[in-house]
Amino acid sequence: xxxxxxxxxxxxxxxxxxxxxxxxxxxxxxxxxxxxxxxxxxxxxxxxxxxxxxxxxxxxxxxxxxxxxxxxxxxxxxxxxxxxxxxxxxxxxxxxxxxxxxxxxxxxxxxxxxxxxxxxxxxxxxxxxxxxxxxxxxxxxxxxxxxxxxxxxxxxxxxxxxxxxxxxxxxxxxxxxxxxxxxxxxxxxxxxxxxxxxxxxxxxxxxxxxxxxxxxxxxxxxxxxxxxxxxxxxxxxxxxxxxxxxxxxxxxxxxxxxxxxxxxxxxxxxxxxxxxxxxxxxxxxxxxxxxxxxxxxxxxxxxxxxxxxxxxxxxxxxxxxxxxxxxxxxxxxxxxxxxxxxxxxxxxxxxxxxxxxxxxxxxxxxxxxxxxxxxxxxxxxxxxxxxxxxxxxxxxxxxxxxxxxxxxxxxxxxxxxxxxxxxxxxxxxxxxxxxxxxxxxxxxxxxxxxxxxxxxxxxxxxxxxxxxxxxxxxxxxxxxxxxxxxxxxxxxxxxxxxxxxxxxxxxxxxxxxxxxxxxxxxxxxxxxxxxxxxxxxxxxxxxxxxxxxxxxxxxxxxxxxxxxxxxxxxxxxxxxxxxxxxxxxxxxxxxxxxxxxxxxxxxxxxxxxxxxxxxxxxxxxxxxxxxxxxxxxxxxxxxxxxxxxxxxxxxxxxxxxxxxxxxxxxxxxxxxxxxxxxxxxxxxxxxxxxxxxxxxxxxxxxxxxxxxxxxxxxxxxxxxxxxxxxxxxxxxxxxxxxxxxxxxxxxxxxxxxxxxxxxxxxxxxxxxxxxxxxxxxxxxxxxxxxxx
Amino acid sequence: xxxxxxxxxxxxxxxxxxxxxxxxxxxxxxxxxxxxxxxxxxxxxxxxxxxxxxxxxxxxxxxxxxxxxxxxxxxxxxxxxxxxxxxxxxxxxxxxxxxxxxxxxxxxxxxxxxxxxxxxxxxxxxxxxxxxxxxxxxxxxxxxxxxxxxxxxxx
Numbered sequence: 001x002x003x004x005x006x007x008x009x010x011x012x013x014x015x016x017x018x019x020x021x022x023x024x025x026x027x028x029x030x031x032x033x034x035x036x037x038x039x040x041x042x043x044x045x046x047x048x049x050x051x052x053x054x055x056x057x058x059x060x061x062x063x064x065x066x067x068x069x070x071x072x073x074x075x076x077x078x079x080x081x082x083x084x085x086x087x088x089x090x091x092x093x094x095x096x097x098x099x100x101x102x103x104x105x106x107x108x109x110x111x112x113x114x115x116x117x118x119x120x121x122x123x124x125x126x127x128x129x130x131x132x133x134x135x136x137x138x139x140x141x142x143x144x145x146x147x148x149x150x151x152x153x154x155x156x157x158x159x160x161x162x163x164x165x166x167x168x169x170x171x172x173x174x175x176x177x178x179x180x181x182x183x184x185x186x187x188x189x190x191x192x193x194x195x196x197x198x199x200x201x202x203x204x205x206x207x208x209x210x211x212x213x214x215x216x217x218x219x220x221x222x223x224x225x226x227x228x229x230x231x232x233x234x235x236x237x238x239x240x241x242x243x244x245x246x247x248x249x250x251x252x253x254x255x256x257x258x259x260x261x262x263x264x265x266x267x268x269x270x271x272x273x274x275x276x277x278x279x280x281x282x283x284x285x286x287x288x289x290x291x292x293x294x295x296x297x298x299x300x301x302x303x304x305x306x307x308x309x310x311x312x313x314x315x316x317x318x319x320x321x322x323x324x325x326x327x328x329x330x331x332x333x334x335x336x337x338x339x340x341x342x343x344x345x346x347x348x349x350x351x352x353x354x355x356x357x358x359x360x361x362x363x364x365x366x367x368x369x370x371x372x373x374x375x376x377x378x379x380x381x382x383x384x385x386x387x388x389x390x391x392x393x394x395x396x397x398x399x400x401x402x403x404x405x406x407x408x409x410x411x412x413x414x415x416x417x418x419x420x421x422x423x424x425x426x427x428x429x430x431x432x433x434x435x436x437x438x439x440x441x442x443x444x445x446x447x448x449x450x451x452x453x454x455x456x457x458x459x460x461x462x463x464x465x466x467x468x469x470x471x472x473x474x475x476x477x478x479x480x481x482x483x484x485x486x487x488x489x490x491x492x493x494x495x496x497x498x499x500x501x502x503x504x505x506x507x508x509x510x511x512x513x514x515x516x517x518x519x520x521x522x523x524x525x526x527x528x529x530x531x532x533x534x535x536x537x538x539x540x541x542x543x544x545x546x547x548x549x550x551x552x553x554x555x556x557x558x559x560x561x562x563x564x565x566x567x568x569x570x571x572x573x574x575x576x577x578x579x580x581x582x583x584x585x586x587x588x589x590x591x592x593x594x595x596x597x598x599x600x601x602x603x604x605x606x607x608x609x610x611x612x613x614x615x616x617x618x619x620x621x622x623x624x625x626x627x628x629x630x631x632x633x634x635x636x637x638x639x640x641x642x643x644x645x646x647x648x649x650x651x652x653x654x655x656x657x658x659x660x661x662x663x664x665x666x667x668x669x670x671x672x673x674x675x676x677x678x679x680x681x682x683x684x685x686x687x688x689x690x691x692x693x694x695x696x697x698x699x700x701x702x703x704x705x706x707x708x709x710x711x712x713x714x715x716x717x718x719x720x721x722x723x724x725x726x727x728x729x730x731x732x733x734x735x736x737x738x739x740x741x742x743x744x745x746x747x748x749x750x751x752x753x754x755x756x757x758x759x760x761x762x763x764x765x766x767x768x769x770x771x772x773x774x775x776x777x778x779x780x781x782x783x784x785x786x787x788x
Numbered sequence: 789x790x791x792x793x794x795x796x797x798x799x800x801x802x803x804x805x806x807x808x809x810x811x812x813x814x815x816x817x818x819x820x821x822x823x824x825x826x827x828x829x830x831x832x833x834x835x836x837x838x839x840x841x842x843x844x845x846x847x848x849x850x851x852x853x854x855x856x857x858x859x860x861x862x863x864x865x866x867x868x869x870x871x872x873x874x875x876x877x878x879x880x881x882x883x884x885x886x887x888x889x890x891x892x893x894x895x896x897x898x899x900x901x902x903x904x905x906x907x908x909x910x911x912x913x914x915x916x917x918x919x920x921x922x923x924x925x926x927x928x929x930x931x932x933x934x935x936x937x938x939x940x941x942x943x
Contacts, residue, residue: 011882013879013882014882014884016884016887017878017879017882017884017887018868018871018875018879019868020884020887020890020891021871021875021878021879021884021887021890021891021894022822022862022863022865022866022868022871022875023820023821023822023823023861023862023863023891024822024863024868025887026821027888029821030815030821032815032816032819032821033819196922197922198886198888198922199824199826199832199834199886199888199889199922200886200888246886246887247886248824248886248887248888249885249886249888249922249923250886251922280826280827280828280829482886483885483886483887483923484885484923485885659882660882662928663882663883663885663924663928666924666925666926666927666928667885667923667924667925668925669925670924670925670926671922671925693827693828693829693831694827694829694831694832694920695829695831699920699922700925700926701916701917701920701926702913702916702917702919702926702929702930703913703914703916703917705925705926705927706927707927707931708925708927
């Protein structure tokens with residue numbers, strides 16, 4: 001296995017680069033031509049209303065119109081945990097941008113014209129636009145019928161505008177907070193929404209072929225698209241085939257089914273190939289953002305820094321429908337409840353309905369803001385008890401045999417040695433600057449180091465490997481290439497190492513639900529781990545079959561044979577064996593072509609019984625840790641923050657492709673810098689986003705960034721193939737935390753919110769920043785639960 | 789209205805609304821989809837083409853203003869066998885991720901290296917400002933571009 005692992009490590013370049021650089025790659029948005037007709041959605045332009053009348057008859061007779069769909073065409077509701085989401089508004093509009101009808105016509109202009117011809121009469125309803133409003137006593141309900149919805153996952157508390165509540169209770173926090181020897185630190189934190197802005201918007205091309213739907217789509221989750229489309233259309237899943245061309249960026253946004261069912265319905269109705277692509281404005285205004293969140297953390301800490309009790313409440317705005325936030329309530333246990341040993345802990349993690357566009361998954365979802373809140377809170381603890389920030393972390397970070405929030409036992413000392421590695425990395429660039437010091441140009445210097453806990457999603461993956469007569473191998477999985485490169489780097493490297501061939505000889509087929517087995521999707525850092533493990537298992541089967549035939553050909557026991565350089569050799573006698581091609585040819589005469597299949601799912605780590613309620617997973621299979629350090633300078637006249645240096649020590653298990661991981665770290669940290677400093681979606685009185693395009697939503701530019709210095713921490717325990725952990729999700733995890741803490745250190749002020757835009761930083765410096773108050777989160781933890 | 793323009797050294801005729809943005813003429817009418825329409829506001833640079841040699845955002849150019857112009861697109865920059873210097877550097881350094889921004893970036897930076905064959909890092913970053921990338925965080929792209937400074941820039 002060690003030989004295998006070493007053989008898998010290389011800077012294998014991605015094979016899709018050349019066509020992408022030549023403009024030849026066909027993304028879903030590039031599928032077109034005369035046979036394709038175009039669809040648009042009629043979307044609500046109010047946040048909350050009763051639908052009095054919807055009449056599409058006039059639109060049906062407009063020029064070029066081929067099909068129109070409304071709620072009558074999609075009877076089912078979908079969701080995660082709760083089936084609360086119909087794809088068309090029927091009687092009630094719950095958010096600005098909610099689809100009401102879908103129209104397909106010969107041209108996009110004709111489809112838009114027909115949409116304008118639809119009659120829609122509405123009566124306004126009160127709109128809940130903030131979580132504070134949603135939690136008010138006697139607040140109007142976004143879903144008055146919440147009790148009637150199908151429950152898809154049992155065990156959570158729900159009620160009123162609380163879509164989902166996950167709680168953790170381990171130990172006696174009341175006793176901890178009552179101890180005479182503790183200091184109690186109470187902090188509140190708030191973050192806004194972040195928009196993914198993938199350069200390819202959500203897009204789909206649908207056809208109805210031989211009685212089945214064929215959906216080509218820009219997605220991270222072909223099997224979710226298959227499942228949800230079938231559910232809302234009320235048809236068997238086997239009637240839906242999903243294929244995925246190159247995806248022009250996902251970042252979590254495409255981890256949900258979105259446009260696909262509309263196009264599928266229109267394709268069936270029209271008998272034509274239907275393209276449905278979000279305009280940039282639609283993409284922006286209905287982005288399934290990283291949710292805005294509001295957090296309260298209270299800790300009871302002894303003078304020597306022991307955290308004897310912690311209570312926290314996290315409110316996550318799910319928008320009008322539960323969606324991913326329902327699942328993400330689970331993660332607070334491991335992100336906010338992570339990093340540190342806790343004597344006792346109670347957590348309430350709640351998804352709250354509002355009349356705003358639904359939110360979704362975004363790279364290190366939930367973790368990014370919980371790490372910000374936790375690390376700011378940690379620095380506040382250090383200030384309160386007078387302990388050095390790094391000393392506190394060294395004493396308290398989780399290590400070997402420590403227990404997590406839900407009682408799972410961690411294996412291996414990881415975070416503490418990673419802190420050492422970070423200090424060694426920083427020591428390469430010694431400087432005598434102090435927090436709050438004025439630099440020569442008058443700017444204020446700040447620095448911080450933070451820790452973070454994340455985890456790799458596991459779950460089902462399947463793989464088939466076909467060994468071809470030319471000695472190449474074809475890997476068939478439901479993986480998709482979203483840009484991060486797992487399909488281009490790690491997977492061919494793993495298969496090549498498993499079969500002793502060159503990675504160039506591994507053909508990697510992109511997702512087709514008719515060809516490959518089920519898969520949870522590309523996200524959560526799971527591709528290399530889960531699809532990689534299934535692929536490695538498939539290679540094992542191929543290897544066994546290959547060696548069985550070779551054993552007879554070479555008159556040598558299989559355990560004395562090795563696969564390398566496209567040949568089967570007798571161990572210790574290079575050149576003694578034969579080529580893989582010859583063995584495959586021989587196999588075809590004896591047993592037929594050689595192929596293998598492999599599967600993977602969650603190995604199942606145990607939690608402490610009774611600790612967690614309403615959680616989709618109680619313990620994390622593959623924890624991942626990160627340590628970040630940031631140096632920055634604040635211009636006191638403008639509030640502008642410049643990152644001077646940024647360093648990352650990341651737990652990767654084993655680095656299969658150092659250069660590819662570098663690309664993920666650089667890209668992920670820069671996305672985090674945008675989140676920390678200037679990316680923010682704000683919601684106006686109409687319940688719609690203020691940032692409708694690139695002009696108002698400020699993305700990081702080339703001149704905003706610095707090269708990220710990094711050190712990959714290898715060797716931490718992982719059940720991933722060859723000891724790997726996913727490396728693409730994690731780099732963004734503690735960027736908001738580190739920059740937030742550095743700005744707090746520079747200014748000496750309380751930093752409780754992200755992003756830290758220049759006006760917000762100026763307000764901090766000038767003392768105009770009002771302390772954040774979250775009165776709707778009680779200091780009495782149990783008041784923030786439905787089970788009280 | 790009929791507009792005649794040269795696209796990648798080939799004469800093409802467009803009949804239709806002269807306000808149609810060049811990017812839509814390229815993508816929808818000529819089915820040359822290498823040029824990407826991303827923000828449609830002139831901010832992201834994914835739709836950069838060369839018009840009479842100058843890099844321009846094709847989403848902001850009404851085709852009616854281009855009668856007689858010579859337009860070069862990403863499809864006309866190189867062949868699969870012979871990438872230009874910028875493309876080759878991007879491939880060699882393995883910097884591509886989702887790839888949506890790269891056609892525009894190749895157009896901008898290919899022209900930039902014709903005007904400045906030995907730029908420093910800051911100059912490269914300044915030249916890149918009009919090309920937004922959501923995946924890479926830029927610096928590895930800059931590293932790749934730094935590697936071709938002394939090379940002969942190719943069109």
